[in-house]
Amino acid sequence: MSGSGPTPAQRLTLDRLADVLVPEGRNMPAASAVGVSEGLLDRFLDAAPALAEPLLSLLDEAPAEGLDAFVRHLASQRPGDFAVLSTTVVGAYFLSAEVRRLTGYPGQQPNPLSVASEPDYLDMLERVYERHPGYRECS
């Protein structure tokens, strides 16, 4: 990540904005509870460095009060800025080991294929073959 990174005040603001988008519910923690404004944010910005500048200026712009209205305003009036905020929050949230455990997502892990056995769909395929009129002749 370039520059000195988000300040503590910017991180605090992100936590509060993030909870408007991703509050606690359905047995899942709120965004701030898993640390989206901490190490997860740093990992997110390492992967998507071009979002750092627009994100940080958005955090500076956020008002001290009325964050809920601010987020809704971004969503309805400033889709580009809203995409920066929501992509950061969602991206950082799903990096959390706790969130991955709760959703049952192991990450894009290797898991070898097996092509040794005969496919179990050949009966269905036989029916495709039988009912198909054949390809369209074109001579």
Add this chain to the structure above:
Amino acid sequence: MVTQGHQSHVLIIGAGASGSVAAARLAAAGFEVVCLEQGDWVGPADYMSAQPEAELAWVERWNPDPNVRQGLADYPLTGDADVRPVMYNGVGGGLVQWAAMWQTLLASDFRVRTLDGIADDWPIGWGDLADCYAQVARDMSVSGLGGDPALPEMDPYPNPPIPIGKIGRVAAEGMDRLGWHWWPGANAIASRRHGSLQACQRRGTCMIGCPENAKATPSLTHWPSAQAAGARLVTGARVTEIPVDEQGRVQGAAYLDRDGVEHFQQAQVVMLAANAVGTARLLLLSASSRFPDGLANSSGLVGRRLMQHPYRTVTVVCEDPLDSWQGPWGQVIYSLEFAETHPDRDFLRGAKWMVMPHGGPMFAAAEYQEAHRHDGFEAVWGANFHRAADEVFGHAFTWGIQAEDLPEDHNRVTLDPTMCDSSGLPAAHVEYRVSDNTRRMLDFNVARAVEAAEASGAVSTLVRDVWPTGIGHVLGTTRMGNDPQTSVVDRWCRAHDVPNLYVIDGGVFVTGGSANPTATIMANALRVTDHLIEARASQEIPA
């Protein structure tokens, strides 16, 4: 000073799908080949696919849209387009990021004018490509099952099909109940170790680069043999112009290296393989007093008739867990049930469907948000945010529906009058409208896909509108044909106007069909290259 490269027999511009096929074939036949590629080599060390941050690769570095990615090799795409093209610029071209879905055109795709009274016929037929389809499938280690009755007979694929898995099974059962066509998907992904490829490990990161070297891409399948046979690949080489001599023959190409130093590569024959956007851009950039409207453009068709397969998706959400973050992210099964013209429908031609996994939770959330984008903030954020991970993630698969868009002159690539790339060359300006025929076709197919989802026992569906960014299929801007007034290249893909200039990329498509295009692009590049080799004695070259 401009440095001059030693004259090659053949200069290829672009090391993507088509350029790689030509380079390997020509080098094996003993030709001196130079290929100029504006991008770099990429491989597993560059990919984010094996990192926990894999899903974030899409946000920026590995986004298929060059305007988002903004890499050094990328050029901007400007203009007002309902669908904006996407591509990858580097060794392998689009095949660095492709999903590797392998599909030949239908036999009828070559005779659209004769059969349906619209668009145009190709100057070649399916049979002219048959042997080349088989050869490129072997070279690309394709895994699939032959015998699909919707297609002409072909040689068996070199590898058994990838298992259709839980998602393919549920989708196929729905199609079976409705009596509709489906077939296990063919993919240029090795289901077992084959050629230069390792066996697929189901990571599902195919479109951000395969970290296992299991997905076919030219840096694995074509360049090792091409280079061993003597082909020279120059990376970081952005071609700026293809000049002609007084007899109207091309002499080679001017290019800039990474440091902005100008070079000239001389050649007896030039093959353009820069894709349907990049090639049109280069021909227009190469206007001269002899060709004031752009090189090889006496027909006025260079850049016109852009086709992109406008795309919609229906994500099918099921009760049972389907482990659908697992790959491969090619096509598990496909359907050609609605790919042909039908007299009862209010549109001509048709669409191809294919089943894919949906990726990790970030993708599931994005799919959910897109499908509910008109339902307001509450529908997807706040208390409802977790519904995507809870209901969709791991329980869903996607029917991708790609429409055959017909060639229309107003869908075109031109040069941007103001915006430039990092070398100071005009950006590609793209104008593209989704036609009424295509919209009706997509509406019809989406409605059928929702029926298929219901027949598969779906608990809900997430339906998306036409995707505003394309799916990497760019076709038609330098069409093939017999008549120089209505086409840019002849049946051997040689420019009607310039006897030693060939175009071998997806630009030469006369119509687009609904099939993923790369099998045809590569087979056609092989057909044309073989002809050039056979006819070498009669090839005109510069003095």
